[in-house]
Amino acid sequence: MxxxxxxxxxxxxxxxxxxxxxxxxxxxxxxxxxxxxxxxxxxxxxxxxxxxxxxxxxxxxxxxxxxxxxxxxxxxxxxxxxxxxxxxxxxxxxxxxxxxxVHPEIGNNAQLAKLLDLEMTDGLEPIANSVAVKGRLKTPMTGEQFAQKIAEVLNREPLVSLVRDEPIETIGWCTGGGQGYIDLAANQGLDAYLTGEASEQTIHSSREQNIDFFAAGHHATERYGIQALGELLAQQHGFDVTFIDIDNPV
Structure with a gap:
C-alpha cells in the first residue's frame, strides 16, 4: 500500500x-x-x-x-x-x-476493559465529556481482589489507595496519565477509579472522597490499543505487523 x-x-x-x-x-x-x-x-x-x-x-x-x-x-x-x-x-x-x-473497539480504554472484565454498557460512556470512561465490574469484588486481578492480568503490581469496605461495583478508568480525572469519577459517585499513573494529590482525592484508586502503570495500561490496531491491519489488510514491547516500569 x-x-x-x-x-x-x-x-x-x-x-x-x-x-x-x-x-x-x-x-x-x-x-x-x-x-x-x-x-x-x-x-x-x-x-x-x-x-x-x-x-x-x-x-x-x-x-x-x-x-x-x-x-x-x-x-x-x-x-x-x-x-x-x-x-x-x-x-x-x-x-x-x-x-x-478513545476508540470504542480497539482503543486503550476499550482493550483494558476487556482484559479486566469491566462492563461497558452502551459503549464507552465518558465521564463528564473527558477521555475517561465509566462502567461496572462484571463481578463485584473488594479493592484487594481487584488489585490482585490487575497484577495478574497486566503483570504489574498496582499502586493503590483502598478506602472503602464495600465491594467495588461501579468504576471509572482512563489508561496512561489520567490521574487528574479521579475527581470527576468521585463526583459521579463511582466506587473506584483506575488509571496508569498517580500524582501526590491523587491519594488525598481518593481518601477524602471515599473512592478506591488504582494506578497500574502508564506503559502497562497502554500496551493493548496499539496491539489491537496492528492485529486489525494484519488480519483485514494483509500487512506484516510485529508488536515490540519495550518495557517501561512507569
Whole structure:
C-alpha cells in the first residue's frame, strides 16, 4: 500500500479530526513510499527504532510519537538521534495519541476493559465529556481482589489507595496519565477509579472522597490499543505487523 493510502486508512479507522490533541496524529516522519512491514509499539523510543531497523521495517506505528505541544522545538540530543535514525533508514513514523485511547473497539480504554472484565454498557460512556470512561465490574469484588486481578492480568503490581469496605461495583478508568480525572469519577459517585499513573494529590482525592484508586502503570495500561490496531491491519489488510514491547516500569 502507498504511504498516502495507508495514512488515509489509519485516519478512517481512528478519526483524529474528531478530538483535540496535544500532538499531531498521523504521519510524523516521512519514509519509504510503499508500506509493507510494520513495527508497532507504545512509544517511539530509540530502542523501538533500533528494533524496527533490525527487522527491516519500513514503518513504525506508535501511541506516543513526537512533536508534543510545549516541548522544545530544536532537533537536538535524543530527538536528533531518533529522527536521524528514521531518516537514515527511510522509515515512516505514524503516531496516534488520544484517538487510540478513545476508540470504542480497539482503543486503550476499550482493550483494558476487556482484559479486566469491566462492563461497558452502551459503549464507552465518558465521564463528564473527558477521555475517561465509566462502567461496572462484571463481578463485584473488594479493592484487594481487584488489585490482585490487575497484577495478574497486566503483570504489574498496582499502586493503590483502598478506602472503602464495600465491594467495588461501579468504576471509572482512563489508561496512561489520567490521574487528574479521579475527581470527576468521585463526583459521579463511582466506587473506584483506575488509571496508569498517580500524582501526590491523587491519594488525598481518593481518601477524602471515599473512592478506591488504582494506578497500574502508564506503559502497562497502554500496551493493548496499539496491539489491537496492528492485529486489525494484519488480519483485514494483509500487512506484516510485529508488536515490540519495550518495557517501561512507569
Amino acid at each position: 502507498q504511504r498516502r493510502e495507508f495514512n488515509q486508512l489509519l485516519n478512517a479507522i481512528l478519526k483524529p479530526d474528531s478530538i483535540k490533541d496535544f500532538c499531531p496524529n498521523g504521519l510524523q516522519v516521512e519514509g519509504r513510499e510503499r508500506i509493507q512491514k510494520i513495527v508497532t509499539g507504545v512509544t517511539a523510543s530509540q530502542a523501538l527504532i533500533d528494533a524496527a531497523i533490525a527487522l527491516g521495517a519500513d514503518t513504525i506505528l506508535v501511541h506516543h510519537g513526537y512533536f508534543w505541544k510545549g516541548e522544545a522545538q530544536p532537533i537536538t540530543g535524543i530527538k536528533k538521534r531518533r529522527i536521524g535514525a528514521l531518516l537514515d533508514h527511510d522509515i515512516n513514523l505514524f503516531a496516534y495519541h488520544l484517538p487510540l485511547d
